[in-house]
Amino acid sequence: MDMNAYLSMFIDESNDHLQSLNENLLRLESDPEELSIVQSIFRSAHTLKGMSATMGFEDLAALTHEMENVLDLVRNSKLKMDSFIFDTLFKGLDALEAMVQDIVAGGTGKADVTSIVASLQVILKSDYSASKAAQAPAATAGNAGAAPSNASGAMQLDEFQSSILQQSIESGHNVYHVQVTIRDNCLLKAVRAYMVFDLLERNGEVIKSDPSVQDIEQEKFDFSFSVFTISSLTQEELQGQISNISEIEAVVVTVLDVESLAILSNPSAANAVETSKATSETAVRAEAVREVEAGKGQTAAAAAPAVQAAPANVSRTIRVDIERLDMLMNLFSELLIDRVRLEQLSSEIKRTDLTETVEHMARVSSDLQSIVLKLRMVPVDSVFNRFPRMIRDLAKSLDKKIDLVITGADTELDRTVIDEIGDPLVHLLRNSVDHGIETVEERLAAGKPETGTIYLRAFHxxxxxxxxxxxxxxGINHERVLKTAIKNGVVTEEQAKQLTPDEVNMLIFAAGFSTADKISDISGRGVGLDVVKSKITSLGGNVTIDSAFGRGTKFSVQLPLTLSIISAMLIKLGSEKYAIPLSSIVETGIIRKEQILHVHGNKMIKFRNAIIPLVSLSRVLESPDFNENEEQETEIVVVRKGEKWAAVMVDEFIGQSEIVLKSLGTYLTNIEAISGATILGDGYVALIIDPSALIK
Known part of the structure; x- marks a missing residue:
């Protein structure tokens, strides 16, 4: 059987199951005693395993099977969840997602997951399971490293770390004890240590360090440290690559077997050797049982369709390839252009029967337009559902307590907008976690609850x-923002004195702007919120900030429902026709020459108790056959970009119309005021004006 025919279905369903696993694991972490959640997680894992095995993705199936074994113990009350188990399962999910993405990219879905499998097998050991069923331990994979080194120089490992290393040695993986000495004249020893850890983690996994990772990051160590690590590199490769890091004085890499591991980590070497032998025999027997069970599971799965009748009305939905929806939208766009053309011809011919037919066609096409647009609408939940896991991981890495509250996840947006909005929201949320929410100590000192809250809302x-x-x-510290803006040349000191609080808030969207004290994986990387603003602006939206120092910050992003068909005001400029999106228009009007003000060489007009710039569209577009200076009165269109307004001079208003956006590709890329084109009812092309480009 050719499985490639089912590949797209496998990928879609795998992503659904992985998302379900992520969401339910987060729910279970909040309520570890709720076994009904465990049942849901187990079912998703079991289904994913069966699908993967059927499609021939053995690595995917094998890892899911190991995770399923742990979940089976939990659902049968033989194992209690703890932080180590949660972290291991989340690492497993990350690996599964990476495998599926590799399959999407045309790969085989293979990955090196030996360290994760070793951790899962440690959890499955009878002594671990028995102890966890009896009590929930305080030690975790993250804080177990706090145990002090013993006097003999050996690094004390706890039971679980030792078991992981033993399992890895028995499986034939490279396990090393690495001692690193940094030069005593090094000024940034924590940075050099970080480079060593980064190298080790890119090529394997660090199981234990002495001193702890936290102490090393805070430079609470002399000039040497040691680690136990599982690595894909040989002893010589590891020795050489660490030695190549600047300001490393000496490196000693020791290859470990079970006996040397026991001597280094535990004085009871003999007991450790016996335990490892028993564990190895148990692992062999368990693997044999798993192979038999996997074979039975596949046989049963293959037989099931022949004996089980599908119940009536199982589902009233179908999966449709997005390319077909795009094709449907393009065809409807052509229909809309022809409809406008027919309406124009009908008004010229003035035949009653033709007019009635065209009116009926207009009503039907309007209903069809509504259906086509709804087909392209996707709930923002498809973007929001990845954020709870992201916030959890960021909060743990920064040692903060954060709740994410999501509302309005069923709000729908056009697929083209959904595809683009994910990254800006990631930037905003990471900014909120890093810059916004304080540490537990800071929140308690400020009289706040120790757990910070981030609200993510969507509404029409x-x-x-x-x-x-x-x-x-x-909240945003205006004084600090202004100092940084002046230092970076974003504004001058004179300009800074005239800025309103809202304008100060918007300074954080300047390119490269960052108030981070240190560079990290989360902020201070030179890639600031300007990325967010430029992306949202390119989508035809805008973003605003409301902040109160000490109380919090709110980012509000406004987006159009769809980018395919919009309402626009058609205008004339000399002999050419243009379209301006209605969503950007505040109002239209007429001004006389004497109403035009000249301020520092720029034309301005009074509008709603404010002075706003007057923009010459003919100059921007270099229109040769219209000169507004010759006119005593000129029509204007007042457009808005965020909180800024401008009046645009035009020749004549044609009227409102629904238009279909068409990309110009590489044409007219040197004119920033043009965002696309549309075909009018008379068959002519009208360029679409980008109002945000006219407002400086």
Whole structure:
């Protein structure tokens, strides 16, 4: 049987199961005693394992099987969940997602997951399971490293770390004890240590370090440290690569077997050897049983369709390839252009029967347009559902306590917008976690609950969707922002004195702007919120900030419902026709020459108790056959970009119309005021004006 025919279905369903596993594991972490959640997790893992085995992705099936064995003990009350188990299962999920992505990219779904499998097998050991069923331990994989070194120079390992290393040795993997000495004249020894750890983690996994990772990061060590690590590198490769790091004085890499591991980590060497032998025999027997069970499971799965009748009305939904929806939208776009053309011809011919037919066609096509647009609408949940796991991992890495509250996840947006909005939201949420929410100590000192809260909301308003990211953290320090902006040349000291609080808030969207004190994986990397603003602007939206120092910050993102068909105001400029999106228009009007003000060489007009710039569209577009200076009165369109307004001079208003956006590709890329084109009812092409490019 050719399995390639089922590959796209396998990928879609695998992603669904992985998302379900992530969500339910997060729920279980909040309520570890709720066995119904464990049942849901087990079912998803079991289904994923069967699908993977059927498709021939053995590595995917094998890892899922190991995770399933742990979950089976939990659901049968033979094992209690703890932080070590949760962290191991989450690492397993990350590996499964990476395998599926490799399959999407045309790979085989293979990956080196030996360290994760070793951790899962340690959890499955009878002594671990028995102890965890009796009590929930305080020690975890993350804090177990706090145990002090003993006097003899050996590094004390706890029971679980020792078991992981033993399992890895028995499986034939490279296990090393690495001692590193940094030069005593090194000024940034924590940075050099970080480079060593980064090298080790890119090529394997660090099981234990002495001193602890936290102490090393805070430079609470002399000039040497040691680690136990599982690595894909040979002894010579590891020795050479660490030695090549700047300011490393000496490196000693020791290859470990079971006996040397016991001597280094535990004085009871003989007991450790006996334990490892018993564990090895148990692992062999367990593997044999798993192979038999896997064979039975596949046989049963293959036989099931022949004997089980599908119940009526199992599902009233079908999966449709997104390319087909795009094709449907393109065909409807052509239909819309022809409809507008027919309406224009009908008004010219003035035949009653033709007019009635065209009107009926307009009503039907309007209904069809509504259906086509709804088909392309996707709940923002498809983007939001990855954020709880991200917030959990970030909070753990920064040692903060954070709750993420999501509302309005069923709000729908056009697929093209959904595809683009994910990365900006990731930036905003990471900013909220790092810059916004304080540490537990800071929150308690400020009289706040130790757990910070981030709210992620989505809701409709008119023809727009609003997405808000709000947290109850530090808020924006205006004084600090202004100092940084002046230092970076974003504003001058004179300009800074005239800025309103809202304008100061918006300074954090300047390119490369960051108030981070140190570079980290989360912030201070020179890639700031300017990425967010530029992406949202390119989608036809805008973002605003509301902040109160000491109380929190709210980012509000406004997005159009769809980017395919929009309402626009058609205008003339000389002999050419243009379209301006209605979503950017505040109002239209007429001004006389004497109403135009000249401020520092720029044309301005009074509008709603404010002075706003007057933009010459003919100059921007270099239109040769229209000169606004010759006109005594000129029509204007007042457009808005965030909180900034501008009046655009035009020749004549044609009227409102629904238009289909068409990309210009590489044409007119040197004119920033043009965002696309549309075909009008008379068959002519009208360029679409980008109002945000006209407002500086």
């Amino acid at each position: 308003s008119g023809n727009h969707v609003f997405i808000e990211v709000e947290e109850d953290g530090r």
